[in-house]
Amino acid sequence: MRWSLSNIGRWDCISIGNKPVEEALFRKIEKHYIDLNIKKGIKASNFEILTATAFHIFNEEQVQVGVVEVGMGGKLDATNILNNQVISVISKIARDHESFLGSTLQEIAHHKAGILRPHVPYLINPKNEKNVVSVINEYADEIAAGPRLEYDPPGFSKVLFQNKDWLPAQPVHQENMVIAAMAAKTVMESFGREYTTWNMGRILRKSKVENPGRLESVQVPPIFGQRATVSSRMFKGESILVDGAHNPDAARVLSQHVQKFQRRKKIPNEGRVNEGRVPRNGWPVTWVLAMTEGKDAHKYLSQILQPGDNVVTTTFGPVDGMPWVKPMDPSRLLDMAKSVEPGIMGLVASEGGPLRALCTAKYLRDPDRPIVLTGSLYLVGDLHRERRLRPNKVYWEDPKFEDDRNKIAAMLEEEKHRVNRILSDTDTFGLTTDSFDELNRKSGIWGKQMAEREKQRTIQEEIAALDEKVESLTEEEKLLRLEEPSAITEITRLTALENGANLSYHKTW
Numbered sequence: 001m002r003w004s005l006s007n008i009g010r011w012d013c014i015s016i017g018n019k020p021v022e023e024a025l026f027r028k029i030e031k032h033y034i035d036l037n038i039k040k041g042i043k044a045s046n047f048e049i050l051t052a053t054a055f056h057i058f059n060e061e062q063v064q065v066g067v068v069e070v071g072m073g074g075k076l077d078a079t080n081i082l083n084n085q086v087i088s089v090i091s092k093i094a095r096d097h098e099s100f101l102g103s104t105l106q107e108i109a110h111h112k113a114g115i116l117r118p119h120v121p122y123l124i125n126p127k128n129e130k131n132v133v134s135v136i137n138e139y140a141d142e143i144a145a146g147p148r149l150e151y152d153p154p155g156f157s158k159v160l161f162q163n164k165d166w167l168p169a170q171p172v173h174q175e176n177m178v179i180a181a182m183a184a185k186t187v188m189e190s191f192g193r194e195y196t197t198w199n200m201g202r203i204l205r206k207s208k209v210e211n212p213g214r215l216e217s218v219q220v221p222p223i224f225g226q227r228a229t230v231s232s233r234m235f236k237g238e239s240i241l242v243d244g245a246h247n248p249d250a251a252r253v254l255s256q257h258v259q260k261f262q263r264r265k266k267i268p269n270e271g272r273v274n275e276g277r278v279p280r281n282g283w284p285v286t287w288v289l290a291m292t293e294g295k296d297a298h299k300y301l302s303q304i305l306q307p308g309d310n311v312v313t314t315t316f317g318p319v320d321g322m323p324w325v326k327p328m329d330p331s332r333l334l335d336m337a338k339s340v341e342p343g344i345m346g347l348v349a350s351e352g353g354p355l356r357a358l359c360t361a362k363y364l365r366d367p368d369r370p371i372v373l374t375g376s377l378y379l380v381g382d383l384h385r386e387r388r389l390r391p392n393k394v395y396w397e398d399p400k401f402e403d404d405r406n407k408i409a410a411m412l413e414e415e416k417h418r419v420n421r422i423l424s425d426t427d428t429f430g431l432t433t434d435s436f437d438e439l440n441r442k443s444g445i446w447g448k449q450m451a452e453r454e455k456q457r458t459i460q461e462e463i464a465a466l467d468e469k470v471e472s473l474t475e476e477e478k479l480l481r482l483e484e485p486s487a488i489t490e491i492t493r494l495t496a497l498e499n500g501a502n503l504s505y506h507k508t509w
Contacts, residue, residue: 014053116140172253213244218241221392222405241261254372264283265278286310292326304374311347314379363416
């Protein structure tokens, strides 16, 4: 069983045996606590009611072991009503929820340490800063918590990851896997059950547990399974990457993953010279972004944006049970993105939710270039709700979806024309004088920018082709060609041109 704060439906955040509880059961128990709250005048928060509902369901279902993720902080969190923990786990602490938890990592760590219990072992991610670990250890000493378990006993991770085929892509995921396996080991031993690291590794390799919104490859057939019109039957189409990263630390991990798997991915040749080759700096990414008001968007965006990227900013809908959570104004978010990386192309899609924003992203980028939706788990939740409403198996043929199919097709056409109108190099782009002036004020001269983007892209493609040529040469061939205008010399020339293109490209903003 695992309980964590999900964002698709309130009941989805409570799972037993890897399956969300039934909505009807959830609503029944939740209503009981809502009524009790009113009758007794308790003034419980929505999250406290949610916590009571979850724990009630666990008791009814006779759950033996639960994985309970704290809502926010720890010290004052509603989940702290638990008094029968087997182990407490504190992962990597980042600056988050600073308006509630404190402005320093030490203050935040003190709140997180509130999940510790007397005489209960605890585990800390060793990548935490030393001052953070000191705060947690000091609190543990105060309340006699412990012992503190060793993160990676000798040979533990080596056995856990002995099959390299399933080694997690990023170090942070490996760290989390080791922590989870250590916690599972502690739980098994508390039940007197046999435990071996090899057996845990085997179970994890076979496990196909999905973690929505965490480096998740997602298909959105209504948007990417069609081009401009709806046909009687459509294929699923391409996938986009979806991740709920919402602070600078998470953005850094996401950026590393995108650099390796999105910017470097092979894209089929579409008939243009060198089109299938990966540019030296990787493919530009089109980011679909929404963030919660109060987040450090500047630091976040600094981790993910690169020259040549595109950005579509949007919002998320009201958060069930948390009316105080508000999205950042998408126009302000776009301005911040441009201040971080002046070379980006950006548009606002303030209405229509993630589907409208994905329509914009589809036409803002070159075909088949990567799209990443991120910045907020609430945005990710909105996307999954939209997908849930449109099940792919019946969506394309069921008459009840006809109006929705037409609506999506119209939305695609609208965004296609909007993007083309703004990106075209005509006199006024179809804009009024006032709106054109505003566009120039915020974004520079679009025509010059597009020319520089095309120039930079062409140079990158030529460099990629020459890189490939150089790699194919043997050492002997390289020596023989040193005295003639070689591919290496050409790469040097193009690299200088690329740097110049980058500089002039920045000046257009």
